[in-house]
Amino acid sequence: MGSLTETQIDHTVHPRVNSADPVPPRPRPATPAHILRDDADALAVAKTLAEDFAQGAALRDREGLLPLRELDLYSQSGIWSLLVPAAYGGPGLSHATLAKVISIVATGDPALAQIAQNHLAILSLVDLDATEAQKKMVFDWALRGLRFGNAFSETGGKTVGDFQTRIVFEDDSAIVNGEKFYTTGALLSHIVPIVAIGEAGAYIAFADRDTPGLTITNNWSSFGQRTTASGSVKIENLRLPRERAVLLRDTSVTTSVQGPVSQIIQAAIDAGIARAAIEDTIKFVKTQSRPWVDSGKESAGEDPYTIAAIGDLKIRLHAAEALLEIAGRAIDTGYHTPSLHNVSEATIKTGEAKVLTTQIAIEATNKLFELAGTRSTLGQYGLDRHWRNARVHTLHDPVRWKFFHVGNYYLNGTHPPRHPWN
The missing domain is CATH 2.40.110.10 (Butyryl-CoA Dehydrogenase, subunit A, domain 2)
Incomplete structure (x- = not known):
């Protein structure tokens, strides 16, 4: 897909988003999906996928092309069954590994990372709430490489949690x-x-x-x-x-890590958007940007203000990634020992990570153009997709409420709400 040009696109093979043309159900995989061996295998697979996905990300965004080939590669990679417990034939990897893997994939193409988000969150729901027979049924589907979509949110209710279906x-x-x-x-x-x-x-x-x-x-x-x-x-x-x-159990009266699992995936996607934007900023500054006339430098990469700004972005990104790791470990603890304290810790740590990944995603995608210069806004580079992706995806749930719940927990000992948006 990465080698396609606009004149080579066959929209019967590469259908567009927001098109009136019907998209028939996708064929089921002929072979089971790969089963990840361990954390190292998961990270290696994610890096390989991210490199592939990055090749056509700008073209798919510009033309609105559905990532059919890429999605098949992704769902057969083993990442989509990462959370299937070992007792049911899955790898049963940690939530910290999950966050790393999703952020890596999102660096290549955050849209592909988001398509898997609900599938992964649903596996967690099934693990926590389903009967034994239902677990075997759903986990078997995932291990066979079947993809779950989602029909969750509605627009007609008073709040996001007001379901009419x-x-x-x-x-x-x-x-x-x-x-x-x-x-x-x-x-x-x-x-x-x-x-x-x-x-x-x-x-x-x-x-x-x-x-x-x-x-x-x-x-x-x-x-x-x-x-x-x-x-x-x-x-x-x-x-x-x-x-x-x-x-489904009522999470307001029971303790489970359902909310943090969903949230850490969202935060990991934002971290991936930020990482991709910073990488593209560095590449553009080093190869395309001109030094500012007042700097007296021979290249844009020698500008002391640009150097300092890149340092600031990297520090903020690494802080966000560190909090993702901490949050993932807290979710692991809450998953294995779902006490009120442990689940609240998982929720709060994940909320903290969500704050930092939101901030760095928006900051990095803004700074890209400031540091790279006017030339970086030209359509041929497709760099505006980073800002658009960050601005839209970070709206999934209001980060302003993360500050409140985190502060209320530490100041007043108030346990945070338990639902999929927190």
Whole structure:
């Protein structure tokens, strides 16, 4: 994909985002996905993928091309089953490794990293809430290389947690009705997990991508993270086997690391955006930028103010990465010993990491143009995608509330809320 030019693009093979053209369900993999051996294998695989994804990232962003080849490589790489416990045949790697791996992939293309986000968070949900039979079913799907999309968020409720989608049960069947938006990954998935409300509480219902009553619209039109295909899903009298509906625990009254797991993936994506922006800034300054006339220097890379700014960005990035590591270890502790203290520590440490990754993502993508100069804004370089991606992705949940919950925890001993956005 990286070698394509605009005149070579066949949109029947490389469909666009936000297009009225239907995108048929993706074929299921012919072979099981790779199973990661250990942390080193996971990091090596992530680096190889990131290098591949980076080659066509600017073109895919500019043309709005869905990353079909890249997504198949990604979901067969083993990273998508990283959280499957060893007892079920998976690698059962740590959440700290998860954060590192996702940030590396996001350096290559944060849209691809985001497409996997809900799949990974759903595996964590299943691990925490599902019955033994449901765990075996869902984990087996993941190990076979099946991709989960998401039909979670809605736009019509008073708040992000106000769900209108409903599920009812008839004999051995579950029937779901509702509408969803921000459905990252659903368009290109094999299975669409749908969050719906029933008499007993909230459920996540796993529907095959081609199930009758499931309509996925490719209408994601944001100016950033353009190739995530985070469009909409309509569910009309969708019927599926009852055992595919997992009853979710109420996290407000039980302790689990569900929220921090979802959040650390989001934070890791922002760290990857920042890292890519800083790397491109350094490359551009060294190869394309001119020294400022007042500097008296022969090259832009010798400008003392530019040097200091790069140092500042690197320090902030490394601080954010260090907090991601700390947060990942805290989530590991909360996962194995889910006490109120441990889960709150995981939530707070992850919130701290989210603050720093948000700040460095926005700062680094702004500084890119200031340091690289006017030439760096030309369309041929596609560097504006970094700022657009950072600005859009960091909006997933308001970082201003992270400051409040962190401060309230340390000052007043108030445990933070437990939900997927915290």
